[in-house]
Amino acid sequence: MAPPGAAAPSEYLQDLMTRVRAKNPAEPEFHQAVQEVFDSLRVVLERHPEYVSYRILDRMVEPERVLTFRVPWFDDRGDIHINRGFRIEMNSAIGPYKGGLRFHPSVNLGVLKFLAFEQVFKNSLTTLPMGGGKGGSDFDPKDKSRNEVMRFCQSFMTELHRHIGPDTDVPAGDIGVGGREMGFLFGQYKRLANEFTGVLTGKGLNWGGSLIRPEATGYGCVYFAAEMLKTRHDSLEGKTCLVSGSGNVSQYTVEKLLDMGARPVTLSDSNGMIYDPQGIDREKLAWVMELKNVRRGRIREYAERFKGAAYVTADPTLGHNPLWEIKADCAFPSATQNEINARDAAALIRNGVSVVAEGANMPSTLEAAKMFIEAEVLYGPAKAANAGGVAASGLEMSQNSMRLSWSREEVDSRLRTIMVSIHANCYETAQAYGTPGNLVNGANIAGFLKVANAMLDQGLV
Numbered sequence: 001m002a003p004p005g006a007a008a009p010s011e012y013l014q015d016l017m018t019r020v021r022a023k024n025p026a027e028p029e030f031h032q033a034v035q036e037v038f039d040s041l042r043v044v045l046e047r048h049p050e051y052v053s054y055r056i057l058d059r060m061v062e063p064e065r066v067l068t069f070r071v072p073w074f075d076d077r078g079d080i081h082i083n084r085g086f087r088i089e090m091n092s093a094i095g096p097y098k099g100g101l102r103f104h105p106s107v108n109l110g111v112l113k114f115l116a117f118e119q120v121f122k123n124s125l126t127t128l129p130m131g132g133g134k135g136g137s138d139f140d141p142k143d144k145s146r147n148e149v150m151r152f153c154q155s156f157m158t159e160l161h162r163h164i165g166p167d168t169d170v171p172a173g174d175i176g177v178g179g180r181e182m183g184f185l186f187g188q189y190k191r192l193a194n195e196f197t198g199v200l201t202g203k204g205l206n207w208g209g210s211l212i213r214p215e216a217t218g219y220g221c222v223y224f225a226a227e228m229l230k231t232r233h234d235s236l237e238g239k240t241c242l243v244s245g246s247g248n249v250s251q252y253t254v255e256k257l258l259d260m261g262a263r264p265v266t267l268s269d270s271n272g273m274i275y276d277p278q279g280i281d282r283e284k285l286a287w288v289m290e291l292k293n294v295r296r297g298r299i300r301e302y303a304e305r306f307k308g309a310a311y312v313t314a315d316p317t318l319g320h321n322p323l324w325e326i327k328a329d330c331a332f333p334s335a336t337q338n339e340i341n342a343r344d345a346a347a348l349i350r351n352g353v354s355v356v357a358e359g360a361n362m363p364s365t366l367e368a369a370k371m372f373i374e375a376e377v378l379y380g381p382a383k384a385a386n387a388g389g390v391a392a393s394g395l396e397m398s399q400n401s402m403r404l405s406w407s408r409e410e411v412d413s414r415l416r417t418i419m420v421s422i423h424a425n426c427y428e429t430a431q432a433y434g435t436p437g438n439l440v441n442g443a444n445i446a447g448f449l450k451v452a453n454a455m456l457d458q459g460l461v
Contacts, residue, residue, distance in 0.1 A: 009045035013038045027110025040444035056452045065089040069159040073152045087135035090116035093454040097133030100174030107138045121447030122383040128394035153184035166198045172393045173202040198400025201393035210396035212411040218252025220388015220419045225357035227423035228378040237261040240328040245335035249359045269299040273323045276309040327351045334359030342367040349375045358382035384443040391418045
């Protein structure tokens with residue numbers, strides 16, 4: 001039986017949001033992620049009061065399990081350091097926990113809870129059987145030697161290994177966790193568990209990884225943008241595009257934009273941004289990949305290497321990002337959360353940007369997202385637009401389970417099919433619930449319904 005005393009949807013959502021803020025103080029990113037979903041779900045709860053009666057959202061906002069642990073390691077001088085490790089196992093209603101590991105000084109419980117909460121809906125949208133989770137550490141791999149990174153990863157996995165498994169929790173990479181880190185983590189897991197299994201995704205191609213996995217988030221984001229443009233009988237051909245960040249997502253966003261005939265003109269890192277009005281072509285992109293992935297340098301070197309490119313040093317006191325003030329047709333925020341605020345959104349709209357496809361997780365503030373929707377910008381929220389990465393992780397899990405390795409063409413084809421399906425699901429769901437064109441509502445509602453119905457089926461757990 002449903003419990004008695006269920007409130008009206010608006011009252012229920014307002015009361016639950018108040019409780020979320022009270023029970024999770026000093027976690028603004030988590031509050032923001034929850035509020036965005038709640039804003040979309042009122043109409044759903046009006047049509048389906050059973051979700052209120054059975055307190056589905058009360059359960060969704062509480063992680064099934066939160067793990068925190070210390071990570072001791074020593075540097076090349078022999079000095080001892082202590083970092084904090086986390087794993088948020090948020091929801092397993094539709095499959096094993098799935099989500100990345102982030103190594104960055106900004107990592108804390110609130111950031112990881114927001115990422116894990118987003119991951120639940122994102123994974124639901126992929127159509128693959130994956131629950132949501134996220135983890136990481138406040139360790140900063142930047143400026144660390146290879147051996148220091150290895151020692152940290154081995155210490156981190158020594159604790160984490162007992163909580164994960166191919167049918168329990170399957171971590172992947174995220175900011176600060178690339179192929180190098182994944183290799184060290186997997187090697188230590190294999191050593192401790194005495195098994196070679198698909199417990200991590202983003203592995204090297206020679207030891208269980210999948211073709212297209214490094215490219216998937218960036219490629220998928222561009223595929224999603226192309227689908228949005230099709231609804232207006234348009235394409236990416238000839239479009240000038242702004243891309244933030246210069247890591248894995250940004251690099252492959254630029255690569256796929258070039259494949260689609262677009263002209264990317266910007267990249268950035270934590271120190272500043274470059275603007276190349278001539279466009280970042282394949283030769284320049286290859287140089288950026290070598291700079292970032294091999295030499296681990298800073299993006300300012302781009303302006304020193306290529307004539308005509310300008311470099312602007314980052315200034316956090318400005319209150320806005322000059323990158324978003326450049327006149328363009330499309331924007332692909334691919335750096336980090338909340339990198340586009342209301343002032344940035346106003347600049348993008350003023351300069352005629354018609355497409356915003358989010359490659360990073362929650363890169364737009366609530367105010368910025370609302371401005372895009374009101375201005376009728378084609379706005380692809382992160383949980384839909386950047387789902388390509390976790391979709392390819394799911395494909396890697398499938399290959400590991402079958403002991404097979406698909407071709408690059410097959411994985412890319414499956415990825416594109418998934419992104420087309422995600423867009424169609426979001427687009428049709430937005431229409432079905434009375435907000436045509438609002439892909440934020442479409443993504444939140446479609447992602448919610450699959451997980452909520454699975455939770456109803458499985459009882460009070």
